[in-house]
Amino acid sequence: MTVEAPTGPATLGQSRRGRWGAGSILPVVAILVLLLIAVGIRQPDFYDPPALLAFLKRSAPLIILAAGQYFVIVAGDFDLSVGSLVTAEVVIAARLIDGDPSATWPVVALVLAFGLLVGLVNGLVTTLLLVPSFITTLGMYLILVGAVYTWTGGSPRGALSEEFRMLGRRGIEGVPWLGEIPYAVLILLVLAGLAILAMRSDFGKVLLAVGDNPRAARLAGGRVAGVRTIAFVVSGGCAAVAAILLGGFGGVSFQVGAGLEFTAITAVVLGGVVLGGGRGSVVGAMLGALTLQTLLTLLNLLGVAGALASAVQGLIILAAVAIGGLRART
Amino acid sequence: MHGVGKSFYGVSVLSNVDIDVHPGEVHAVVGENGAGKSTLMKIASGVYQPDSGTLRIAGESVVLHNPRDAQAAGVGIIHQEFNLLPERTVAENVFLGREPTRRGLVDRRAMRARTAELLTAVGAETVRPTDRVGALGVAQQQVVEIVKALSLDARVLIMDEPTAALADHEVELLYALVRRLQARGIGILYVSHRLAEVFDLSSRITVLKDGRRVVTVDTADATPEALVRHMVGRELASYYPPKADAPGTALVTLAGAGNGRLRPIDLELRAGEVLGVGGLQGSGRSALARALFGVEGFTAGRMTLDGRPVRPRSPRQAVRAGIAYVTEDRKGEGLALSQSVLDNALLASRAATPRWFGGGARTTSVRDLLAAVEVHAAGADQEVRYLSGGNQQKVVLARWLAMKPRVLLFDEPTRGIDVGAKAAIHELIRDLADQGAAVLMISSELPELLGMSDRIVVMRDGALAGELPGDASEEAVLSLATGTPHEVPA
The missing domain is CATH 3.40.50.300 (P-loop containing nucleotide triphosphate hydrolases)
Known part of the structure; x- marks a missing residue:
């Protein structure tokens, strides 16, 4: 008997990773549907359009942060600085505006620019100085926290103008049936659309390849350092937008961004994106954020203490990564 | 071994190879890098399982699921890289993992005696059971590997490029050892690309090329030139x-x-x-x-x-x-x-x-x-x-x-x-x-x-x-x- 090498391995299709495999969005969609049903049972008026839009408005910052974090994670990196960046942005905005409405738009522009700049620094330190992004962004996290505390002397000063807070709080009013369309939801839709387009573009495909195998991407003529740096800039920009929205929701405090980097990473992983890069979609990451927000809402409705929510998050990230690893193996 | 084939990830590395070893015979296997020698040896010693073909030892069909099965079936292998603990003694290495015991304790005396017996049998009295392996030369370490295989009652010994690590004067010692093993009725599969030693030691030679057996010849009838022609081969050119x-x-x-x-x-x-x-x-x-x-x-x-x-x-x-x-x-x-x-x-x-x-x-x-x-x-x-x-x-x-x-x-x-x-x-x-x-x-x-x-x-x-x-x-x-x-x- 002779063993011949298969020449036309069309049969290898069997080993093709299924639609439920690592990187797929179907699992998160399934979880989201289940959670939405559960919330609906607990609180039937959840599905009234205004209530649903209000829920989306609350979810918008996390979804935007998750989209930004996705770009970094799928390229094989982490961005741990986004939580403290959000805090820093809100605190800076409050101090610079100090209740003066005329300062609103210049400060919004400044907040966006600062977010992009922090992302650029993260990216350049990671790619040019070859510092692992885990360390780069952890360092940036501490720098931002320390700098903001020092600058404000320990407690936030100043106040955001009503115009600034409008972006996170208000919306287009008087829309028939829907009621009010929050600006936050509009901003979210625009950014989500841009993120999806970016991932369908050549840039997005190269970003995936970089996360999968940076050496192959380089040998194919890709600018690996450039692409990774852009991912950090996107993440910083998203954090800035999230900060603007969150500043509108709540008050000015050092707590506004606390832990958000971890929540965003949990959301991304829940969305089926594989840590280490190269697999998963930005839609999955954003759905992951929505799912996490729905879960937190449900826990709230069930009267679970807020403190437990972080434990649940921890469990989710461990489970999602472990299950992702198992799925990747089969 | 009959009709042995193996492929990895769809690439056939060995197909339809027949090879046999008689008791007391040295059968050499030669071929270029990538000809499939290592794969064949790994199949014979249970590291890989063949996709096709059969193995028989003393007429009995055997299936070797792992190297332990191969040991039990009487197949020993001496790798190019030794598998010894340098900080342990010769006897401890030989009986590693299956030390003779007496009343639940390791019977060091029996272990040493048995090791000395085997060392004498292969004519390597210069190595003592109590020597630390790390202090031995390369050739002596190889002796320890061989004794280890013999202590498992190996009937077939596979030697993979045994002279690769040896100095010239040590090669002579190895030759003597191989002849003693032959005299004990052990069959030896001798893998080497050094044609000189193949001609010195073997009675038959099998040439592998591109995972196939090109030819098996009696050493007495072969010439180095003919072997090289078979090894290089031009069928695909x-x-x-x-x-x-x-x-x-x-x-x-x-x-x-x-x-x-x-x-x-x-x-x-x-x-x-x-x-x-x-x-x-x-x-x-x-x-x-x-x-x-x-x-x-x-x-x-x-x-x-x-x-x-x-x-x-x-x-x-x-x-x-x-x-x-x-x-x-x-x-x-x-x-x-x-x-x-x-x-x-x-x-x-x-x-x-x-x-x-x-x-x-x-x-x-x-x-x-x-x-x-x-x-x-x-x-x-x-x-x-x-x-x-x-x-x-x-x-x-x-x-x-x-x-x-x-x-x-x-x-x-x-x-x-x-x-x-x-x-x-x-x-x-x-x-x-x-x-x-x-x-x-x-x-x-x-x-x-x-x-x-x-x-x-x-x-x-x-x-x-x-x-x-x-x-x-x-x-x-x-x-x-x-x-x-x-x-x-x-």
Whole structure:
């Protein structure tokens, strides 16, 4: 008997990773549907359009942060600085505006620019100085926290103008049936659309390849350092937008961004994106954020203490990564 | 062993091999690197399980699931790399994991006595059971390995390149030991590429080539020349596509070009020509291709492309200048394995010449290219990791064809690829040259190098050792590569 090498391995299709495999969005969609049903049972008026839009408005910052974090994670990196960046942005905005409405738009522009700049620094330190992004962004996290505390002397000063807070709080009013369309939801839709387009573009495909195998991407003529740096800039920009929205929701405090980097990473992983890069979609990451927000809402409705929510998050990230690893193996 | 076959990831490395060993016989197995010797030995010692064929020991059919099964069945193996604990004594090593016990305690005295007995049996009284293994010489450590195998009542002993690590005077001791083992009725499978010792020791010789048994001969009837002919073999050479009629004009020229790993090199790559690059591993062949492609670029000398000076400082610049590079490490740096066939084929287009619009037409043309090079996949959206080596290489080729490169650098283009796909890739390479591209092809496989190249340069120690015509002999390439005139290629 002779063993011949298969020449036309069309049969290898069997080993093709299924639609439920690592990187797929179907699992998160399934979880989201289940959670939405559960919330609906607990609180039937959840599905009234205004209530649903209000829920989306609350979810918008996390979804935007998750989209930004996705770009970094799928390229094989982490961005741990986004939580403290959000805090820093809100605190800076409050101090610079100090209740003066005329300062609103210049400060919004400044907040966006600062977010992009922090992302650029993260990216350049990671790619040019070859510092692992885990360390780069952890360092940036501490720098931002320390700098903001020092600058404000320990407690936030100043106040955001009503115009600034409008972006996170208000919306287009008087829309028939829907009621009010929050600006936050509009901003979210625009950014989500841009993120999806970016991932369908050549840039997005190269970003995936970089996360999968940076050496192959380089040998194919890709600018690996450039692409990774852009991912950090996107993440910083998203954090800035999230900060603007969150500043509108709540008050000015050092707590506004606390832990958000971890929540965003949990959301991304829940969305089926594989840590280490190269697999998963930005839609999955954003759905992951929505799912996490729905879960937190449900826990709230069930009267679970807020403190437990972080434990649940921890469990989710461990489970999602472990299950992702198992799925990747089969 | 009868009709033994084995393939890895769809690449057949051993097919339909028969081999037998009689008690008290030394049966030598010879062949070039990659001929399948190691795989055959690993099957015989239970490391691998054959896909086909049977093993019989003393007439009984056996299935060896693991090396432990092989030991129990009386098959011992002496690897090139020893498997000993240097801080333990000889006796402790011999009985590692199965120490004789008395009342629950290790019976050191019995262990030493038994070891001494075996050492005497093989005529190695100079080694004492109480010696620390780390203090022994290489030859003596080998003796310990052999004694270890004998203590397991081995009836068949596989010796894989046993003289590779030995000094000349130690080889004589090994010969004596092998003859003693023979006298004890142990059958020995002796793997070596040193023909001299094969003729000294063996009674029969089996030649493997490309995973097949070419011939088994009685040593008395064989000559070294005939064996070399069998080992090198030329059956496949006729499958190479016809060579270029006339060399074209110089497309790439190097004048004194070098870097940290390459001494100054003068070289021409001509349009329409396949330039073969031979040489040993580490001779600078890959460094040359990588320098041309800007991975680790030239730091000295001049490089021109089409008469204009260029010096790619990154692969991106090289790609944009019309150069393509097919790496020897397909999985490590050629493919993004979790991405689809289509995305991998589009990678160079997207990475080196990104666009915001008009991607659709490019996608269509790359799909056509994938079909043209006959990639067999479940679909263009299948993850490329599930393709066979040959199909993966075709995906890489399609990626570069999409860039319409004028210079193509191939580093071991058919490594790990089965014979059928190999011929297809050879034809694609020749087509590219016929269409006017300048092709540089690095190959360790001499038949491929000679069969494909219109002209050959051989590298040694980071420099060009010499240039040969496309119809040169393997001996000529080898002697340039090793720097020793006329050596038997083995």
